[in-house]
Amino acid sequence: MQSIVRSTFGSGTGPDHLLVNAMLLNIALIIFGWRRYRDLTKEIAERRKAEETARKLAETDPLTECLNRRSMERTTNELRRVSNDYGQAVAFVMIDLDNFKQVNDMNGHGIGDRVLTSLAEQLRQCLPGGTPLARLGGDEFAFAISYDPSNPARVDDIVSKLFESVCGGIDLDGTTIHCTMSIGIASDHSSQSRNDAITDGEKLMHRADIAMYQAKKSGKNRHFWFQSTVENELRFRNELEAGIRRGVRNGEFVPYYEQQIDLDSGELVGFEMLARWNTPDMGVVNPEIFIPIAEEIGVIGELSEQLMVQAFDDAKEWDPKLTLSVNISPVQMRDRWFSQRLLKLLFEHNFPAQRLEIEITETCLHENIGLVRSMISSLRNQGVKVSLDDFGTGYASLSQLRTLPFDRIKIDRSFVRELNYRDSSKIVDAIVSLGNGLEMPITAEGIENEAILETLRRMGQLKGQGYLYGHPEPAVRVIERLRGQGRLSKAGENRNDSGAVTDELADQRRA
Ligand SMILES: [Mg+2]
The missing domain is CATH 3.30.70.270 (Reverse transcriptase/Diguanylate cyclase domain)
Known part of the structure; x- marks a missing residue:
């Protein structure tokens, strides 16, 4: 630096070129470093903001901005x-x-x-x-x-x-x-x-x-x-039991339908049927309350068959390309005649087996694996598809997955909902790779926002369902939705006005 100053004022020779180059390089490095630091700080701030938005989306209900x-x-x-x-x-x-x-x-x-x-x-x-x-x-x-x-x-x-x-x-x-x-x-x-x-x-x-x-x-x-207190609990429990028996007799249980979507094309591919109980005195009761009791008191089979019959009739009015998924309780899978009963039901109600997908949970697998395997095989031979529901929450072993002929794996909503967090995305990623390896297609449950949808789309060709596409809805709403999309079957289109009104009235009466 001194020789540069001296040479500038004409007293002394010019600086050593090597040193000048070294100094210029130093200055350039300092400027580069400073700019990189500035960009990095900006990038970190933006990433924090994006993470904060993703966290907020994952934790809040988009309509009311309350927690979920x-x-x-x-x-x-x-x-x-x-x-x-x-x-x-x-x-x-x-x-x-x-x-x-x-x-x-x-x-x-x-x-x-x-x-x-x-x-x-x-x-x-x-x-x-x-x-x-x-x-x-x-x-x-x-x-x-x-x-x-x-x-x-x-x-x-x-x-x-x-x-x-x-x-x-x-x-x-x-x-x-x-x-x-x-x-x-x-x-x-x-x-x-x-x-x-x-x-x-x-x-x-x-x-x-x-x-x-x-x-x-x-x-x-x-x-x-x-x-x-024991009396209170017992009394309520007895009332629920009596209510469920009465509900089965009076047809108070109705199917609701949740849309299943091809995530790549965004196209509707089918519906999962979910049970609801339209009680005269408590309004619409969710399955978490009545299914365990219906299983315990032994009416789950009858209840499930009633719902399936309603669902077959409903689905006949939809575009025949749309599938119908039905949840089967582990208690039903203990019945060795289950597959025959289901096939008989399909036959009696003239519903194509190819449109039906049954969902069984991992709990079914460790009860009587031999029986479950033969039931799955006989259903699949007739064209019914079988998927493993809520995957990741139970005890399915890899060998069971390899030897049981499932058509599909459904990733439990608890993993999907957490997709905005890094560790959970690893779990979902691993399940998707597992599905690819075993050549089993995957459905992701519980898609609640666009961010989760984007992450899933990047992982591969999946089907999905969740509140992003709407809440489960009764049959009349499904008909309205499909009519809007021009996806009713001939029977659905020919459904005359009086039929529609009757259904609406029946719906109100049940409510
Ligand atoms: Mg299910």
């Missing part, structure tokens, strides 16, 4: 850990609208969605700041709150405030929609539940669910604390 079921369970567990450390109890409060189906039927789904958004806002305003609020699905909301176990009245006060706020109606551009709610509360405090303290969030949610159904059963528009 999965993140609510985690949040409740966190709240319980902190609260219990300070001697506080946590109440999990489950809210369900009593007449949401009528709101949807009378005003359309657009208004239904706005009712849900406004309701979420009203709930938020009534709850103390920072209370985790979730939409668990459909018209079901929940929040968790900590309270002093000697003062459960605090929770009752908050719930009364909710009732007051909602009983005035929900105002949409001058039109007031009147709604009532049934609320179930479960506490993790032992004296509240009168016998055992609760150790996991899932059980707490389940108890709140039961309390909510008890509130519905006691006449709706009220709240109910879960009490696990």
Whole structure:
């Protein structure tokens, strides 16, 4: 540097070229390094922002921006850990609208969605700041709150405030929609539940669910604390059992349908049939409540066959290219005549075996593998496809996968929902490679947003289903959807108006 200055002022010879080059190179490296550092900082900030958006998408319900079921369970567990450390109890409060189906039927789904958004806002305003609020699905909301176990009245006060706020109606551009709610509360405090303290969030949610159904059963528009006194539980259980037997007799169980999509083309390829119970006194009850009891009291076979018959009739009105998937309970798979009964049902109702796909879970596999294998083979010989459902949550071994002739593997929703997180994408990736290796096509369940869909599309040629494509819907809605897409069969197109009306009426009557 000194020789450069001296040479500039004419006193001395020029600098050594090698040194000048070295210095210029140094300066260039510093500039390059600085620019790289700046770009990197920018890139990290953008990536953080994208990760934050993905996390938010994965954890929230897109319609109401409340938490979703999965993140609510985690949040409740966190709240319980902190609260219990300070001697506080946590109440999990489950809210369900009593007449949401009528709101949807009378005003359309657009208004239904706005009712849900406004309701979420009203709930938020009534709850103390920072209370985790979730939409668990459909018209079901929940929040968790900590309270002093000697003062459960605090929770009752908050719930009364909710009732007051909602009983005035929900105002949409001058039109007031009147709604009532049934609320179930479960506490993790032992004296509240009168016998055992609760150790996991899932059980707490389940108890709140039961309390909510008890509130519905006691006449709706009220709240109910879960009490696990033996008489209460037994009474409710007996009522449910009697209700299920009556429901089977009166045809109260109806099929709902969830769309299955070819992820590459976005084309609808079929529907999975899901059971719903349209009770006269509790509204639409989800299968998690009634299926285990129906299995225990031995009516699951009859219930399932009733639903299948309805589904065969419904599916005959659809484009014959659309498949119908039906879930089979492990209890049904213990019946050695199951495959014959199913084939007889197909024959009697003139439904092509090639359109039917049955879904069995991994639990079936470790009960009587020989029997299961022969049933799968005889069904496949007749053209029925068999898929392994909820893969990854049970105990299917690789050798079972290799030797049992499945047509498809369905990746459990719990892995798919987590796809925005790195470790879970490794699991899904591995299952997809496994499927490719065994030449078994894959369906991903639980696709909830575009980000998950994009990740799955990159993994290969998959089918998929999930709330991104819509919630499960009753037969009449499926017909409307298919009519809009021009995908009804001749029978569906010829369905006269009186037929449609009769169906609508039947649907309302069931509701
Ligand atoms: Mg299934």
